Amino acid sequence: MRQIFIFFSLFFVVCIMAQGQSKNLPDNVVLTFSKNKTHVSTSETGDLIINVSKKDERKFKANGVVRYSDFGARGDGQTDDMDAIAATHAFANQHGLSVKADKGANYYIGGKDRTAVIRTDTDFSTAAFIIDDTDVENRNAHVFMVSSSLEPFKPEGISSLKRNQGKIDISLPGTCLITVTDSNVKRYIRFGPNQNNGSSQTDIFIVDKNGHVDMDAPIIWEFDQITEITALPMDETTLNITGGRFTTIANKAESKYTYYSRGIAIRRSNVIVDGLEHRVTGEGDHGAPYGGFINVSNCAYVTVQNTILTGHKTYRTIGSAGVPVSMGTYDISLNRALNVSFVNCSQTNDINDGTYWGLMGSNFCKNLILDNCTFSRFDAHMGVANATIRNSTLGHMGINAIGTGTFTVENSTIRGRTLINLRSDYGSTWEGEFVIRNCIFVPAGGRPVSASLFGGSNSGQHDFGYTCYMPERITIENLKIDDSSHPENYQGPAIFANFNPKMKDESYKEEFPYVITKEVILKNVTTASGKELRLSDNAFMFRNVKVKSE
Incomplete structure (x- = not known):
């Protein structure tokens, strides 16, 4: 009897602890x-x-x-x-x-x-x-993590996917964010000082409970096989984060690619960040780079508004090719994120000061928007599917991108070296079109340069893991080019930079052909220099481009 009493007493205590x-x-x-x-x-x-x-x-x-x-x-x-x-x-x-x-x-x-x-x-x-950040135990530990209480799971029965597939034979508990990977296929095989062997083919998209894919952010790759797939249910309610005056005391670590992730990570869909400020102090003559004070990944429908951020000082190191490189360091980092908007945002330091790296970087994203923002740079490294910049000013690093879909720039001022820089380290590829309306382009922020609207390079000799394209169609309407400061013997702004100086005639052979733009539509393009807009220094490379002036 005494043993039974002790047993039930212990059982009662364990239950109370479990409830507590x-x-x-x-x-x-x-x-x-x-x-x-x-x-x-x-x-x-x-x-x-x-x-x-x-x-x-x-x-x-x-x-x-x-x-x-x-x-x-x-x-x-x-x-x-x-x-x-x-x-x-x-x-x-x-x-x-x-x-x-x-x-x-x-x-x-x-x-x-x-x-x-x-x-x-x-x-x-x-x-x-x-x-x-002067003495950090774990540089990868975010200070704040905005996350969902919903648990990811592995959906069954999906062995392949087609590009632009609209329906998947699957039943889900609700709308989910699907991430797929095929580790047997490598894309974005980087060229140049930071060369690498590429990244596994990956995609992220939204699927409703009946398997319908949100075609505003379509599947962009063919998946003959899938080595990993994850479904993350999307929160239907909006989570709001407001206010806050944050100051980072910068790390003093060795200048190499050991990124610090000491900020706010957003891993939940449907989030609004409003009225936040972030500043940086204590930067010296060396330091490790930052992976984004606002770090958005594996989620959708995130808006950052009325927010002030800060560019980080640029440090140099030795890249993978064994030569010195400037290290990218960010206050905004976006990875595998859909429908992300920055509205009425700016940065504390001068957007034209080249000692500070461009504010943002992104990979594997879709539907990015800058609206009424003043940033030193927009950048899409490993691809963006559809992007819009409007009512904004971009500084010394301008607009840098590769990707697919439609890229729209309107009612904005661009002060980069080119109006659009198609990143050469990823093949200067854009499979889709560019639409530019009601913009002002100040080449190199007003320094004397021979201006080009579209910059980049592709020799046709490197395998990037995909066919490289120039925008199939470019539409430019109401563009003012402030090229009043220009070098001697300036011939006027070019639509295209010289993407491949070695391609001078038919004798040049591309092992991996670069697909050239088909059509450029121009309407009301003016220059401060009074010189006419011309095609390119490389007339042969762009000989088949149809330029229509309206």
Whole structure:
């Protein structure tokens, strides 16, 4: 009888402990509820231990909101508040409560390997956040991770896919973001100082519960076989992140490709970031590059608006080809993301200052929009399918892209070396068309250069993993070219730069033929120099292009 009593007593205690702990938490977070006071601590292994008193739990739920000070954040600019910040979000996520920073607080975030997971509306308010990267335990640990509570899964029965396929024979629990990979096929085999062996063929697209593909972001590759496939259910509600004055104290690591990911990672669909500011201080004569303070990946429908960001200082290292290169370093990084918009955004430093790298970079994205933005650069490395830049100003690094679909630039001022730079390290390829309306082009920001509208190069001797195209059709309407500052013997702006100086006649043979533009439509293109717009220095290469002036 005594043994039975002990057994049931132990069973009762275990049940109470199980009820006191919350589920669906990150692996390194333990959240319990008891009569003891609310307290945050760390275990010997670095786990975050959070206990919330029953009284505080009732109060927080009644308020519908929790603050960082509720979990011990000091906000004095000196005490490391990262554990308290992470604990606040962990509790809020469990109960569906919003989070608010304390107005006027100054939160210091040191180099501890800790990430605060955001799954509820968060108002950073006017609070300041100091992110100190001078001594970081894990440079890959984001400070904040905006994520979904929905779990990804492996859909069954899909062994192949066709380009532009509109329907997949699959039934899903709801609208999902599908990511597919064929590791047997390599694309984007990079050429030049940062050469590489390419990336596995990958694609990302949206499918509804009945298997219909969202054709605004179509499948762009043929998948004869699929080595990996993942479906991530998409949140239907919008998560809002507002305010916040963030300052990064820059790392002082060796200048090599060891990217720091110390910012806000967005891994959930349907997110709005509004009114955030990010600045950078403490940059010296060396440092490792950054992978984006705002880092958006594997999600769709993300809008960043009314936000101020900062370009990072450019450092140099030795590239994969064994020669010195400038390292890309970003405050915005987009990877495998669909329908991402930046609206009414700018940067703190001069967009024409070449000592700072271009603000943004992207890979494998679709439907990117800049609207009313002032940035030093737009860039699509490993392809973008459809992009729009409107009501914006682009600085010294201009517009750089390869990809597919339609690229529209309207009501904007471009101050890059060319109006559009088709990235030569990926074959200067754009399979689709460009539409340019009501724009101003200031070649090289007003420095004396022989201006070209479309720049790039392709020798036809390198296999990039795909056929390379120039835009099939280019439409330019109401373009003002401010080429008032130009070199001696200037012949006037060219539509195309000399993409292959060695291609002078029919004797040149391309091992991997470059498909040239078919048609250029011009309407009301004017130059400050008064010189006529001409085709190219390489008249032979572009001899079959039809130029129509209206």
